[in-house]
Amino acid sequence: MIKVGVIGCGYWGPNLIRNLYNAPNCEVTICCDRDESRLEKMKSLYPSIQTTTDQQVLLYGDLDAVCIATPVSTHYALAKSFLLADKHVFIEKPITHSSASCMELIRLAEQRQKVLMVGHTFEYTAAVNKIKEIIESGELGEMIYISSTRVNLGLFQPDINVIWDLAPHDISIISYLLQEDPITVNSQGRSHYNTGIEEVAMTTLNYGSGAVAFLHHSWVDPNKIRSMVFVGTKKMLVYDDISPNEKIKIFDKGVERPQYYDNFGEFQFAYRYGDIYIPRVEEYEALGAETRHFIESIQNGTRPRSDGYSGLRVVRIIEAANESLDSGGGAIPIISDIGAMMMPESTQEVIR
Ligand SMILES: NC(=O)c1ccc[n+]([C@@H]2O[C@H](COP(=O)([O-])OP(=O)(O)OC[C@H]3O[C@@H](n4cnc5c(N)ncnc54)[C@H](O)[C@@H]3O)[C@@H](O)[C@H]2O)c1
Structure with missing residues:
Protein backbone atom coordinates (compact mmCIF):
# COMPACT_ATOMS: atom_id res chain seq x y z
CA MET A 1 0.00 0.00 0.00
CA THR A 121 -3.87 15.56 -17.21
CA PHE A 122 -4.82 15.69 -20.88
CA GLU A 123 -2.21 13.03 -21.73
CA TYR A 124 -4.41 10.65 -19.74
CA THR A 125 -7.73 11.53 -21.40
CA ALA A 126 -9.47 9.01 -23.63
CA ALA A 127 -9.93 11.67 -26.34
CA VAL A 128 -6.26 12.66 -26.58
CA ASN A 129 -5.22 9.00 -26.66
CA LYS A 130 -7.76 8.36 -29.44
CA ILE A 131 -6.34 11.31 -31.40
CA LYS A 132 -2.83 9.90 -30.89
CA GLU A 133 -3.99 6.56 -32.31
CA ILE A 134 -5.54 8.34 -35.33
CA ILE A 135 -2.46 10.49 -36.02
CA GLU A 136 -0.10 7.53 -35.65
CA SER A 137 -2.21 5.44 -38.06
CA GLY A 138 -1.42 8.05 -40.75
CA GLU A 139 -5.12 8.80 -41.34
CA LEU A 140 -4.62 12.58 -41.20
CA GLY A 141 -1.46 12.50 -43.35
CA GLU A 142 1.36 14.94 -42.61
CA MET A 143 0.43 17.56 -40.02
CA ILE A 144 0.10 21.00 -41.64
CA TYR A 145 -1.11 22.96 -38.66
CA ILE A 146 -2.76 22.75 -35.27
CA SER A 147 -4.97 25.50 -33.93
CA SER A 148 -5.94 25.48 -30.26
CA THR A 149 -8.41 27.79 -28.52
CA ARG A 150 -8.60 27.66 -24.73
CA VAL A 151 -10.58 30.70 -23.63
CA ASN A 152 -13.16 31.61 -20.98
CA LEU A 153 -14.15 34.44 -18.66
CA GLY A 154 -11.80 33.79 -15.66
CA LEU A 155 -10.28 32.38 -13.56
CA PHE A 156 -7.65 35.12 -13.19
CA GLN A 157 -4.49 33.88 -11.47
CA PRO A 158 -2.69 36.32 -9.16
CA ASP A 159 0.87 35.06 -9.68
CA ILE A 160 1.09 33.79 -13.28
CA ASN A 161 -0.09 34.96 -16.68
CA VAL A 162 -2.52 33.15 -18.95
CA ILE A 163 0.29 31.32 -20.79
CA TRP A 164 1.68 29.77 -17.61
CA ASP A 165 -1.87 28.89 -16.57
CA LEU A 166 -3.38 27.41 -19.73
CA ALA A 167 -0.61 26.65 -22.24
CA PRO A 168 0.74 23.62 -20.29
CA HIS A 169 -2.40 21.79 -21.44
CA ASP A 170 -1.96 22.51 -25.17
CA ILE A 171 1.81 22.13 -25.18
CA SER A 172 1.73 18.83 -23.31
CA ILE A 173 -1.00 17.53 -25.64
CA ILE A 174 0.87 18.58 -28.80
CA SER A 175 4.23 17.25 -27.57
CA TYR A 176 2.57 13.95 -26.64
CA LEU A 177 0.85 13.67 -30.02
CA LEU A 178 3.66 14.82 -32.31
CA GLN A 179 6.56 13.52 -30.19
CA GLU A 180 8.40 16.60 -31.38
CA ASP A 181 9.50 19.87 -29.76
CA PRO A 182 9.14 23.20 -31.57
CA ILE A 183 12.26 24.85 -32.92
CA THR A 184 11.04 28.40 -32.32
CA VAL A 185 8.28 30.08 -30.32
CA ASN A 186 6.63 33.49 -30.81
CA SER A 187 4.06 35.06 -28.54
CA GLN A 188 2.13 38.27 -28.17
CA GLY A 189 -0.25 39.18 -25.37
CA ARG A 190 -1.85 41.94 -23.35
CA SER A 191 -2.46 42.67 -19.70
CA HIS A 192 -5.34 45.04 -19.14
CA TYR A 193 -6.56 44.46 -15.59
CA ASN A 194 -3.36 43.43 -13.81
CA THR A 195 -0.21 45.19 -14.97
CA GLY A 196 2.38 42.66 -16.11
CA ILE A 197 0.09 39.61 -15.91
CA GLU A 198 -1.18 38.98 -19.45
CA GLU A 199 -4.80 37.84 -19.59
CA VAL A 200 -4.80 37.12 -23.32
CA ALA A 201 -2.05 35.72 -25.55
CA MET A 202 -1.49 34.25 -28.99
CA THR A 203 1.48 31.89 -29.21
CA THR A 204 2.96 30.22 -32.28
CA LEU A 205 5.07 27.07 -32.13
CA ASN A 206 7.12 26.27 -35.26
CA TYR A 207 8.22 22.67 -35.75
CA GLY A 208 11.13 21.29 -37.75
CA SER A 209 8.76 18.90 -39.55
CA GLY A 210 7.03 21.93 -41.09
CA ALA A 211 4.00 21.84 -38.81
CA VAL A 212 2.93 24.97 -36.97
CA ALA A 213 0.70 25.31 -33.90
CA PHE A 214 -1.31 28.43 -33.05
CA LEU A 215 -2.44 28.71 -29.44
CA HIS A 216 -5.04 31.22 -28.29
CA HIS A 217 -5.38 31.65 -24.53
CA SER A 218 -7.64 34.08 -22.71
CA TRP A 219 -9.26 34.68 -19.32
CA VAL A 220 -11.39 37.49 -20.80
CA ASP A 221 -13.52 35.89 -23.47
CA PRO A 222 -17.32 35.71 -23.63
CA ASN A 223 -17.24 32.03 -24.65
CA LYS A 224 -15.86 28.97 -22.93
CA ILE A 225 -13.99 27.15 -25.70
CA ARG A 226 -11.66 24.18 -25.35
CA SER A 227 -11.11 23.24 -28.95
CA MET A 228 -8.20 21.97 -31.06
CA VAL A 229 -8.15 21.62 -34.84
CA PHE A 230 -5.62 19.32 -36.48
CA VAL A 231 -5.22 19.90 -40.23
CA GLY A 232 -3.37 17.16 -42.05
CA THR A 233 -2.57 16.67 -45.72
CA LYS A 234 -5.23 13.92 -45.96
CA LYS A 235 -7.91 14.69 -43.37
CA MET A 236 -8.80 17.17 -40.65
CA LEU A 237 -9.75 16.49 -37.04
CA VAL A 238 -11.61 18.67 -34.56
CA TYR A 239 -11.34 17.97 -30.82
CA ASP A 240 -13.97 19.71 -28.71
CA ASP A 241 -13.26 18.91 -25.10
CA ILE A 242 -16.52 20.48 -23.92
CA SER A 243 -18.77 18.36 -26.11
CA PRO A 244 -20.19 15.53 -23.95
CA ASN A 245 -20.32 12.79 -26.60
CA GLU A 246 -18.92 14.18 -29.84
CA LYS A 247 -15.46 15.12 -28.63
CA ILE A 248 -13.70 14.12 -31.86
CA LYS A 249 -14.87 14.70 -35.42
CA ILE A 250 -12.87 13.62 -38.44
CA PHE A 251 -13.48 15.54 -41.64
CA ASP A 252 -12.52 13.82 -44.89
CA LYS A 253 -11.78 17.24 -46.33
CA GLY A 254 -8.67 18.42 -48.03
CA VAL A 255 -7.02 20.13 -50.94
CA GLU A 256 -5.40 18.33 -53.85
CA ARG A 257 -2.86 20.02 -56.05
CA PRO A 258 -2.64 18.64 -59.64
CA GLN A 259 0.68 16.90 -60.19
CA TYR A 260 1.17 18.27 -63.70
CA TYR A 261 -0.21 21.31 -65.47
CA ASP A 262 0.85 23.09 -68.65
CA ASN A 263 -0.63 26.49 -68.15
CA PHE A 264 -2.24 28.61 -65.48
CA GLY A 265 -5.75 27.77 -66.77
CA GLU A 266 -5.19 24.10 -65.98
CA PHE A 267 -3.72 24.89 -62.59
CA GLN A 268 -6.51 24.48 -60.12
CA PHE A 269 -6.67 23.11 -56.63
CA ALA A 270 -9.28 20.42 -56.13
CA TYR A 271 -11.14 20.76 -52.86
CA ARG A 272 -12.35 17.49 -51.43
CA TYR A 273 -15.55 17.58 -49.38
CA GLY A 274 -15.99 14.06 -48.01
CA ASP A 275 -17.73 12.49 -45.05
CA ILE A 276 -17.53 13.53 -41.45
CA TYR A 277 -17.40 10.82 -38.82
CA ILE A 278 -17.37 10.73 -35.05
CA PRO A 279 -15.19 7.97 -33.59
CA ARG A 280 -16.34 6.40 -30.35
CA VAL A 281 -14.31 7.59 -27.40
CA GLU A 282 -14.32 5.45 -24.30
CA GLU A 283 -15.33 7.49 -21.24
CA TYR A 284 -13.31 7.48 -18.06
CA GLU A 285 -11.98 10.13 -15.70
CA SER A 306 4.53 12.62 -17.80
CA ASP A 307 7.83 12.57 -15.93
CA GLY A 308 10.14 15.45 -14.99
CA TYR A 309 11.52 15.65 -18.54
CA SER A 310 8.00 16.00 -19.91
CA GLY A 311 7.46 18.83 -17.42
CA LEU A 312 10.77 20.42 -18.51
CA ARG A 313 9.80 20.28 -22.21
CA VAL A 314 6.62 22.23 -21.42
CA VAL A 315 8.28 24.74 -19.08
CA ARG A 316 11.10 25.71 -21.47
CA ILE A 317 8.52 26.35 -24.24
CA ILE A 318 6.48 28.54 -21.87
CA GLU A 319 9.65 30.36 -20.82
CA ALA A 320 10.45 31.01 -24.49
CA ALA A 321 6.87 32.21 -25.10
CA ASN A 322 7.24 34.67 -22.21
CA GLU A 323 10.63 35.83 -23.49
CA SER A 324 9.01 36.49 -26.86
CA LEU A 325 6.07 38.26 -25.19
CA ASP A 326 8.48 40.56 -23.34
CA SER A 327 10.40 41.37 -26.50
CA GLY A 328 7.40 42.19 -28.70
CA GLY A 329 6.75 38.82 -30.29
CA GLY A 330 10.06 37.85 -31.91
CA ALA A 331 11.01 34.21 -32.54
CA ILE A 332 12.80 32.56 -29.61
CA PRO A 333 14.78 29.40 -30.43
CA ILE A 334 14.25 26.25 -28.37
CA ILE A 335 17.30 24.13 -27.50
CA SER A 336 16.47 20.75 -28.98
CA ASP A 337 18.87 18.66 -26.91
CA ILE A 338 17.34 18.22 -23.47
CA GLY A 339 20.26 15.94 -22.55
CA ALA A 340 22.75 18.77 -23.19
CA MET A 341 20.56 21.14 -21.17
CA MET A 342 20.66 18.73 -18.27
CA MET A 343 24.47 18.54 -18.17
CA PRO A 344 26.17 20.44 -15.37
CA GLU A 345 27.05 23.97 -16.57
CA SER A 346 30.80 23.34 -16.21
CA THR A 347 30.55 20.45 -18.73
CA GLN A 348 28.48 22.59 -21.12
CA GLU A 349 31.29 25.18 -21.17
CA VAL A 350 33.82 22.54 -22.26
CA ILE A 351 31.52 21.25 -25.01
CA ARG A 352 30.88 24.76 -26.39
N1 LIG B 1 -4.51 19.51 -14.21
C1 LIG B 1 -5.45 20.43 -14.31
O1 LIG B 1 -6.32 20.37 -15.18
C2 LIG B 1 -5.46 21.57 -13.34
C3 LIG B 1 -6.60 22.36 -13.20
C4 LIG B 1 -6.57 23.41 -12.29
C5 LIG B 1 -5.42 23.69 -11.56
N2 LIG B 1 -4.32 22.91 -11.76
C6 LIG B 1 -3.07 23.19 -11.02
O2 LIG B 1 -3.25 22.89 -9.64
C7 LIG B 1 -2.44 23.74 -8.84
C8 LIG B 1 -3.31 24.45 -7.80
O3 LIG B 1 -4.25 25.26 -8.49
P1 LIG B 1 -5.65 25.67 -7.82
O4 LIG B 1 -6.44 26.30 -8.90
O5 LIG B 1 -6.19 24.52 -7.06
O6 LIG B 1 -5.17 26.79 -6.79
P2 LIG B 1 -5.95 27.32 -5.49
O7 LIG B 1 -5.37 28.65 -5.20
O8 LIG B 1 -7.41 27.18 -5.67
O9 LIG B 1 -5.51 26.29 -4.34
C9 LIG B 1 -4.22 26.23 -3.83
C10 LIG B 1 -4.30 25.81 -2.35
O10 LIG B 1 -2.97 25.65 -1.87
C11 LIG B 1 -2.90 26.19 -0.55
N3 LIG B 1 -1.50 26.50 -0.30
C12 LIG B 1 -0.71 27.41 -0.91
N4 LIG B 1 0.55 27.35 -0.47
C13 LIG B 1 0.58 26.38 0.49
C14 LIG B 1 1.59 25.83 1.33
N5 LIG B 1 2.85 26.25 1.27
N6 LIG B 1 1.24 24.86 2.19
C15 LIG B 1 -0.03 24.40 2.25
N7 LIG B 1 -1.04 24.88 1.48
C16 LIG B 1 -0.73 25.85 0.60
C17 LIG B 1 -3.84 27.39 -0.56
O11 LIG B 1 -4.28 27.72 0.75
C18 LIG B 1 -4.96 26.87 -1.45
O12 LIG B 1 -6.00 26.27 -0.71
C19 LIG B 1 -1.73 24.70 -9.83
O13 LIG B 1 -0.48 24.18 -10.13
C20 LIG B 1 -2.64 24.64 -11.06
O14 LIG B 1 -1.96 24.96 -12.25
C21 LIG B 1 -4.33 21.85 -12.60
Missing part, protein backbone atom coordinates in the same frame (compact mmCIF):
# COMPACT_ATOMS: atom_id res chain seq x y z
CA ILE A 2 1.46 3.37 -1.04
CA LYS A 3 0.86 6.01 1.63
CA VAL A 4 0.22 9.42 0.08
CA GLY A 5 -0.12 12.96 1.42
CA VAL A 6 -1.66 15.81 -0.57
CA ILE A 7 -0.63 19.44 -0.13
CA GLY A 8 -3.02 22.10 -1.49
CA CYS A 9 -6.76 21.56 -1.05
CA GLY A 10 -8.03 24.59 -2.99
CA TYR A 11 -9.79 24.28 -6.34
CA TRP A 12 -7.88 21.34 -7.87
CA GLY A 13 -6.44 19.44 -4.88
CA PRO A 14 -9.80 17.87 -3.86
CA ASN A 15 -10.01 16.26 -7.33
CA LEU A 16 -6.63 14.63 -6.73
CA ILE A 17 -7.66 13.53 -3.24
CA ARG A 18 -10.91 11.97 -4.52
CA ASN A 19 -9.08 9.99 -7.22
CA LEU A 20 -6.19 8.92 -4.98
CA TYR A 21 -8.72 7.91 -2.31
CA ASN A 22 -10.34 5.54 -4.82
CA ALA A 23 -7.10 4.29 -6.41
CA PRO A 24 -6.07 0.69 -5.70
CA ASN A 25 -2.97 0.11 -3.57
CA CYS A 26 -3.08 3.70 -2.37
CA GLU A 27 -3.97 5.20 0.98
CA VAL A 28 -4.37 8.97 1.36
CA THR A 29 -3.33 9.41 4.96
CA ILE A 30 -2.98 13.18 5.29
CA CYS A 31 -3.75 16.42 3.53
CA CYS A 32 -2.26 19.83 4.19
CA ASP A 33 -3.41 23.38 3.48
CA ARG A 34 -2.65 26.75 5.04
CA ASP A 35 -6.36 27.44 5.04
CA GLU A 36 -8.18 25.69 7.91
CA SER A 37 -11.54 26.02 6.16
CA ARG A 38 -10.27 23.89 3.25
CA LEU A 39 -9.09 21.24 5.72
CA GLU A 40 -12.47 21.22 7.46
CA LYS A 41 -14.10 20.62 4.07
CA MET A 42 -11.73 17.69 3.38
CA LYS A 43 -12.36 16.25 6.84
CA SER A 44 -16.11 16.38 6.21
CA LEU A 45 -15.65 14.44 2.96
CA TYR A 46 -13.02 11.96 4.20
CA PRO A 47 -13.22 11.61 8.00
CA SER A 48 -10.37 9.05 8.09
CA ILE A 49 -7.81 11.45 6.58
CA GLN A 50 -5.61 13.46 8.96
CA THR A 51 -5.26 17.17 8.27
CA THR A 52 -2.55 19.72 9.01
CA THR A 53 -1.64 23.31 8.23
CA ASP A 54 2.06 22.49 8.71
CA GLN A 55 3.94 21.09 5.69
CA GLN A 56 6.70 19.79 8.02
CA VAL A 57 4.27 17.12 9.22
CA LEU A 58 4.29 15.67 5.67
CA LEU A 59 8.08 15.88 5.48
CA TYR A 60 8.67 13.81 8.57
CA GLY A 61 5.51 11.69 8.40
CA ASP A 62 5.31 8.03 7.46
CA LEU A 63 4.55 8.71 3.77
CA ASP A 64 5.81 7.17 0.52
CA ALA A 65 4.66 10.02 -1.70
CA VAL A 66 3.35 13.57 -1.75
CA CYS A 67 1.09 15.20 -4.35
CA ILE A 68 1.45 18.97 -4.71
CA ALA A 69 -1.57 21.04 -5.79
CA THR A 70 -0.50 24.47 -4.56
CA PRO A 71 0.14 27.61 -6.69
CA VAL A 72 2.98 27.31 -9.21
CA SER A 73 5.35 29.65 -7.35
CA THR A 74 5.47 27.15 -4.45
CA HIS A 75 6.03 23.96 -6.50
CA TYR A 76 9.83 23.95 -6.65
CA ALA A 77 10.56 24.56 -2.94
CA LEU A 78 7.92 22.09 -1.80
CA ALA A 79 8.98 19.38 -4.27
CA LYS A 80 12.65 19.83 -3.38
CA SER A 81 11.96 19.42 0.33
CA PHE A 82 9.86 16.28 -0.25
CA LEU A 83 12.46 14.70 -2.58
CA LEU A 84 15.18 15.43 0.00
CA ALA A 85 12.97 13.65 2.53
CA ASP A 86 12.92 10.63 0.16
CA LYS A 87 9.29 10.92 -0.92
CA HIS A 88 8.04 10.24 -4.45
CA VAL A 89 6.55 13.46 -5.80
CA PHE A 90 3.64 14.33 -8.06
CA ILE A 91 3.36 18.04 -8.99
CA GLU A 92 0.43 19.72 -10.68
CA LYS A 93 1.12 21.50 -13.98
CA PRO A 94 3.23 23.45 -14.74
CA ILE A 95 5.90 21.49 -12.91
CA THR A 96 7.86 24.61 -11.86
CA HIS A 97 8.15 28.25 -12.83
CA SER A 98 11.57 27.87 -14.52
CA SER A 99 13.52 25.23 -16.41
CA ALA A 100 16.51 25.67 -14.07
CA SER A 101 14.43 24.68 -11.04
CA CYS A 102 12.81 21.84 -12.99
CA MET A 103 16.22 20.45 -13.96
CA GLU A 104 17.28 20.56 -10.32
CA LEU A 105 14.22 18.51 -9.33
CA ILE A 106 14.92 15.97 -12.12
CA ARG A 107 18.51 15.52 -10.94
CA LEU A 108 17.41 15.21 -7.33
CA ALA A 109 14.73 12.64 -8.17
CA GLU A 110 17.31 10.63 -10.18
CA GLN A 111 19.89 10.78 -7.37
CA ARG A 112 17.30 9.70 -4.80
CA GLN A 113 15.69 7.16 -7.18
CA LYS A 114 12.28 8.68 -6.64
CA VAL A 115 9.39 9.06 -9.06
CA LEU A 116 8.87 12.65 -10.22
CA MET A 117 5.64 13.11 -12.15
CA VAL A 118 3.81 16.17 -13.45
CA GLY A 119 0.02 16.45 -13.79
CA HIS A 120 -0.29 16.78 -17.57
CA ALA A 286 -8.52 11.18 -16.84
CA LEU A 287 -7.47 12.11 -13.34
CA GLY A 288 -8.25 8.55 -12.21
CA ALA A 289 -5.94 7.15 -14.91
CA GLU A 290 -3.29 9.75 -14.04
CA THR A 291 -3.29 9.08 -10.27
CA ARG A 292 -3.27 5.27 -10.82
CA HIS A 293 -0.30 5.72 -13.17
CA PHE A 294 1.57 7.60 -10.42
CA ILE A 295 0.94 4.82 -7.90
CA GLU A 296 1.90 2.10 -10.44
CA SER A 297 5.11 3.96 -11.35
CA ILE A 298 6.10 3.96 -7.66
CA GLN A 299 5.21 0.29 -7.22
CA ASN A 300 6.96 -0.86 -10.40
CA GLY A 301 9.92 1.52 -10.18
CA THR A 302 9.16 2.81 -13.69
CA ARG A 303 9.30 6.27 -15.23
CA PRO A 304 5.86 7.84 -15.55
CA ARG A 305 4.61 8.98 -18.96
